[in-house]
Amino acid sequence: MKILVTVKEVAEAEDDFEIDGLDIDERYLEYDLNEWDDYAVEEAVTIAEDGDDVEVVSVTIGPERAEETVRMALAKGVDRAIRVWDDDLESADMLDVGTKADILAAVVEEEDPDLVFSGVQANDDGFGATGVALAEVVDMEWGAVVNDLDLDAEGGVAHVHRELEGGVEELTDIELPAVLTIQTGINEPRYASLRGIRQAQRKPLDVQGLGDLGLDASVLESAVSRTAMFEPESESDVTVFEGGAEEEAGQLADLLRDKGVVEG
Amino acid sequence: MDFELPSEHRMIRDTVREFCDEEIEPIAWDIEEEHRFPEEVFDALADLDMMGVPVSEEYGGLGGDQLMYALVTEELGRVSGSIGLSYAAHTSLATKPIEMFGTDAQKERWLEPLATGEYLGAWALTEPSSGSDASDMDTMAEKEGDEYVIDGTKQFITNASVAGSILVKAVTDPGAGYDGISTFIVDPEEDDGFEVVTEWEKMGLNASPTCEIKFTDCRIPEDRLLGEEGEGWTQTMKTLNGGRISIAALSVGLGQGAFEAAKSYATEREQFGKPISKFDAVRDMVVEMDRKIERSRLLTHKSATQYDDGEDVTHSSALAKYDASETAREVAEDAVQVLGGYGYTTDFAPQRFYRDAKLMEIGEGTSEIQRLVIGRQLGL
Ligand SMILES: Cc1cc2nc3c(=O)[nH]c(=O)nc-3n(C[C@H](O)[C@H](O)[C@H](O)COP(=O)(O)OP(=O)(O)OC[C@H]3O[C@@H](n4cnc5c(N)ncnc54)[C@H](O)[C@@H]3O)c2cc1C
Numbered sequence: 001m002k003i004l005v006t007v008k009e010v011a012e013a014e015d016d017f018e019i020d021g022l023d024i025d026e027r028y029l030e031y032d033l034n035e036w037d038d039y040a041v042e043e044a045v046t047i048a049e050d051g052d053d054v055e056v057v058s059v060t061i062g063p064e065r066a067e068e069t070v071r072m073a074l075a076k077g078v079d080r081a082i083r084v085w086d087d088d089l090e091s092a093d094m095l096d097v098g099t100k101a102d103i104l105a106a107v108v109e110e111e112d113p114d115l116v117f118s119g120v121q122a123n124d125d126g127f128g129a130t131g132v133a134l135a136e137v138v139d140m141e142w143g144a145v146v147n148d149l150d151l152d153a154e155g156g157v158a159h160v161h162r163e164l165e166g167g168v169e170e171l172t173d174i175e176l177p178a179v180l181t182i183q184t185g186i187n188e189p190r191y192a193s194l195r196g197i198r199q200a201q202r203k204p205l206d207v208q209g210l211g212d213l214g215l216d217a218s219v220l221e222s223a224v225s226r227t228a229m230f231e232p233e234s235e236s237d238v239t240v241f242e243g244g245a246e247e248e249a250g251q252l253a254d255l256l257r258d259k260g261v262v263e264g
Numbered sequence: 265m266d267f268e269l270p271s272e273h274r275m276i277r278d279t280v281r282e283f284c285d286e287e288i289e290p291i292a293w294d295i296e297e298e299h300r301f302p303e304e305v306f307d308a309l310a311d312l313d314m315m316g317v318p319v320s321e322e323y324g325g326l327g328g329d330q331l332m333y334a335l336v337t338e339e340l341g342r343v344s345g346s347i348g349l350s351y352a353a354h355t356s357l358a359t360k361p362i363e364m365f366g367t368d369a370q371k372e373r374w375l376e377p378l379a380t381g382e383y384l385g386a387w388a389l390t391e392p393s394s395g396s397d398a399s400d401m402d403t404m405a406e407k408e409g410d411e412y413v414i415d416g417t418k419q420f421i422t423n424a425s426v427a428g429s430i431l432v433k434a435v436t437d438p439g440a441g442y443d444g445i446s447t448f449i450v451d452p453e454e455d456d457g458f459e460v461v462t463e464w465e466k467m468g469l470n471a472s473p474t475c476e477i478k479f480t481d482c483r484i485p486e487d488r489l490l491g492e493e494g495e496g497w498t499q500t501m502k503t504l505n506g507g508r509i510s511i512a513a514l515s516v517g518l519g520q521g522a523f524e525a526a527k528s529y530a531t532e533r534e535q536f537g538k539p540i541s542k543f544d545a546v547r548d549m550v551v552e553m554d555r556k557i558e559r560s561r562l563l564t565h566k567s568a569t570q571y572d573d574g575e576d577v578t579h580s581s582a583l584a585k586y587d588a589s590e591t592a593r594e595v596a597e598d599a600v601q602v603l604g605g606y607g608y609t610t611d612f613a614p615q616r617f618y619r620d621a622k623l624m625e626i627g628e629g630t631s632e633i634q635r636l637v638i639g640r641q642l643g644l
Contacts, residue, residue: 068271068274068275071275072279075275075279191283192275192279193311194276194313194314194317194326194328194336195313195326196313197272197279198276198326198327198328
């Protein structure tokens with residue numbers, strides 16, 4: 001069995017930052033593995049540890065800088081990794097969901113995995129669509145926002161819980177091959193062990209360009225472009241209640257009535 | 265000259281930092297206040313392969329270098345001086361000498377459990393009446409048949425009450441001065457005649473046990489001698505070369521922790537209508553912290569790198585230890601000042617760093633002794 005995990009290095013901005021053109025000024029950014037992907041990696045690695053003969057491959061689309069992030073996945077137990085990048089990707093203004101799905105689809109075709117895990121969304125651009133779009137392109141079954149997974153590898157079925165709005169959960173069976181987008185909280189991601197980190201330096205990390213995947217620069221064409229970057233105005237209002245519990249409850253009730261949250 | 269850390273080292277530092285922030289920092293004050301040695305933290309460090317960073321993989325270590333070990337130690341110091349001190353004493357003083365001077369059989373029996381973190385180790389040199397003048401010791405080891413019999417008292421021994429092995433320095437040839445000292449491996453669980461007399465209450469670092477221990481007719485088999493008879497003092501000098509780098513790294517970490525606390529407080533706390541960091545006096549304190557810490561870190565990394573290149577580090581490690589320990593104490597003191605009244609309360613970390621930092625100017629050779637070492641290196 002083979003599991004492909006898509007991972008992304010995301011930018012995180014400091015609390016105070018400045019905007020430079022269409023992006024946050026580089027000086028205020030730090031890069032790290034996308035939080036959701038950490039859970040996806042953990043889920044795949046746990047399955048590999050519990051089963052026999054499970055290979056876990058991880059794939060990222062990103063510049064050389066992202067290698068440390070991908071190696072962190074290798075350090076946690078992923079067997080090998082693929083990083084897709086070349087000059088065309090480097091010069092693209094932005095990679096939209098469609099582009100990423102097409103690129104990842106080419107990798108899926110090459111690797112032929114039984115399962116693909118992606119994070120529900122990326123911490124930085126937050127489209128929350130790549131996993132499902134990928135399933136569509138490669139014509140696989142899919143399950144989004146999975147927060148519990150019970151895999152029946154022999155039967156070729158994933159029994160999953162999906163988190164819906166309002167605390168509602170859906171229990172579904174999904175036939176493999178499938179793409180699952182993994183929600184935080186599905187497991188407790190491990191720390192990479194120091195030996196894992198050392199071993200990760202020697203695990204294969206293959207760099208492929210669009211050409212290697214049978215694609216060309218046309219995959220980068222997109223109807224979506226970034227036109228502006230700004231910090232939204234935010235307003236906050238604080239009311240501090242004081243007194244005993246009963247008094248405070250009364251004050252809260254008044255406020256809720258005032259604001260129209262409750263009637264009466 | 266490359267000031268960029270190798271990627272592997274960066275990844276290790278970042279992982280250790282994440283672990284420290286999430287698992288150690290939240291309990292750092294509690295264990296200090298409770299004077300509790302946090303066994304569970306050391307179990308977790310063992311699971312992450314942190315207990316034998318600079319020990320060869322053959323004996324269960326990580327096979328990393330001194331620079332990697334310094335980075336890990338700094339990260340521990342950044343959140344907890346106690347854990348950092350117990351960790352550094354375990355690694356530099358209790359573990360490394362067995363790798364450097366032990367036989368294959370000794371390494372298998374005594375090095376592996378230390379390097380894998382099965383238990384902690386301790387190293388006993390200091391005595392009640394022999395501190396800076398460490399070779400002037402009274403503890404004796406007499407050969408009787410195929411045993412050695414140890415008698416004497418050792419003072420301020422880190423980890424002794426929680427250790428699975430203790431390296432003990434003792435005189436085997438009273439007339440021979442430096443050449444009359446030898447090192448023995450004592451098993452505090454199994455060997456009779458070993459006793460922990462006191463666990464000291466201290467100004468800081470109270471989650472790291474500091475013990476007075478006593479040997480009374482303590483009989484150990486002759487294969488517990490580390491290296492040859494009479495090599496104990498040269499072993500000590502070599503051991504302390506590495507040890508000083510670890511105390512320097514720990515000190516840099518303490519300084520860094522105090523600096524971060526001061527910097528974030530200074531940008532948030534407002535007086536006279538603006539953040540206190542906007543006042544030159546406060547800003548300059550924080551700037552000075554940055555300057556001193558970076559200086560100490562560079563000295564530490566330089567000495568670690570020289571150590572890894574096989575160069576003699578007597579001079580550079582003394583410089584690093586002397587400088588970084590002073591930095592830690594000064595930075596922590598200023599951090600208390602930056603936080604004002606809150607800095608004096610136990611709700612905030614700077615006072616803890618301040619108290620922990622003071623030991624760094626005392627343990628493994630006081631600052632006075634470091635100056636003596638450096639003076640000698642300069643031919644003065
Ligand atoms: C928390 C803690 C942990 C420790 N852990 C260990 C451990 O694990 N193993 C171990 O063996 N020891 C350990 N020690 C002992 C430590 O190394 C000694 O305390 C230290 O070397 C100083 O010795 P001393 O306390 O006897 O002071 P002394 O040597 O009595 O020094 C007193 C003062 O005199 C000064 N002085 C002494 N000689 C000179 C000189 N020639 N020139 C100028 N000034 C001088 C000193 O600098 C100091 O200021 C620990 C100590 C503490 C407090």
